[in-house]
Amino acid sequence: MKKIYKNFIYIIILFILSLISIQIGVKDFSLIGALFNNPDDVFLITISRLPRLLAIIITGAGLSIAGLIMQTITNNKFVSPSTAGTMEWCKFGVLISILFFGGEHKIIKILMAFIIALIGNFLFMLILKNIKFKNSLMVPLIGMMLGSVVSSITSFISYKYELIQNISSWLQGNFSTVIKGNYEILYIGIPVGIITYIYANKFTIASMGEEFSTNLGINYQKIVNIGLILISFITSLIVVTIGSIPFVGLIIPNIVSMTKGDSIKNTIFDIAILGAIFVLLCDIVGRILIYPYEISVSTIISVLGSFIFLFILFKKEK
Helix, strand or coil: CHHHHHHHHHHHHHHHHHHHHHHCCCCCCCHHHHHCCCHHHHHHHHHHHHHHHHHHHHHHHHHHHHHHHHHHHHCCCCCCCCCCCHHHHHHHHHHHHHHHHCCCCHHHHHHHHHHHHHHHHHHHHHHHHCCCCCCCCHHHHHHHHHHHHHHHHHHHHHHHCCCHHHHHCCCCCCCCCCCCCCCHHHHHHHHHHHHHHHCHHHHHHHCCCHHHHHHCCCCHHHHHHHHHHHHHHHHHHHHHHCCCCCCHHHHHHHHHHHHHCCCHHHHHHHHHHHHHHHHHHHHHHHHHCCCCCCCCHHHHHHHHHHHHHHHHHHHHHC
């Protein structure tokens, strides 16, 4: 009963923030006018306001779930797509797509970003497997160092082929360019949440180690591989469509696990909806701080996320 009540509160908060988000913008908009079929208001909400809102919700939920999976299979609370270098590998994949395939279609970019990110995640896990001494902070440090190397290579090749402006557009997450027709591909990420729920118990068992998983009849390597595929796919989808957004996959699973534990099946809904609320709130803040101009959502999340992460870090240390 308590869980249902808490989830209901989350839904109410998300609904209120959604109403606020829809009504923020330079162009005058009336929600009542849209409800009563005013042509200008209906056009604005369908072409821009509603697509942006849906993109924010899917992005927040998707990154949070990706962070949850990564923290579970690595058994480390400080690992996420942004600290494991997954986003940097995605950018490298986008660069390869532009160089060799012209980057004409978004599907090609997503596919190439997915393949490269998956290779990067496998490399990250391989490095972890061969390190004898590792603590909770060393694992994300390895990921960040690996990501920095990949990012440097991406920047070098971009400068050499005069593509730095193209690649820079993926450095910061931004929802200002989201309109009807260029965001719908994010819907492909929704099944990731469903698959994660199906494999929830197996991911949780895999977090206890290969030997323990094998004793319980679980194919450890297969489950880890499925997790890496899901992480790579949802991250590449978001990086190509929206851009790179830090901290969401890191802090949201940690916040929920403080009160609800580490069982994926019991926390996945809370993590998804709280991730959507967090990204939506940051987007609203970015749109009103210097209105009518806009601060990119990744900048706002970087500032707020760093403070939240420090709070989590000190709380866990205590």
